[in-house]
Amino acid sequence: MTNLEIKLQTSKWLTGFLLVMHLGAICCVLLINLPIWLMALLIILISYSFYTSLPPKNAVLAVAGVKDAFISQYLIILHFNKSKKPVVIGPDSTDKQSLRALRVLLRNNYA
Numbered sequence: 001m002t003n004l005e006i007k008l009q010t011s012k013w014l015t016g017f018l019l020v021m022h023l024g025a026i027c028c029v030l031l032i033n034l035p036i037w038l039m040a041l042l043i044i045l046i047s048y049s050f051y052t053s054l055p056p057k058n059a060v061l062a063v064a065g066v067k068d069a070f071i072s073q074y075l076i077i078l079h080f081n082k083s084k085k086p087v088v089i090g091p092d093s094t095d096k097q098s099l100r101a102l103r104v105l106l107r108n109n110y111a
Helices: 012-031 036-053 096-110
Strands: 005-008 059-062 066-071 076-080 087-089
Touching: 005 096, 012 036, 066 096, 076 096
Parallel strands: none
Antiparallel strands: 005 059, 066 076, 076 087
């Protein structure tokens, strides 16, 4: 696989989607009749999940060692050999030329 480096930014589209999903989970917890301590614990766990699922800010991605990839028009998910956590790239994570080059490279190797 060709070595390609892409400068990633925080995707507002992906962050907004994650925020809506986690706020929906918090609303569900608030609607269930639970003890206050359990409700607080679940809200803390959901908030921590949101914090850990945010993509890194201003990271440089070297596309070498990709084990598997999912490619669509709006989303790219990369699984690397040495990492358990996949990298999710939204449509506004990088400039259009780099995103197009990444899609072409991945489709040639994983399609």
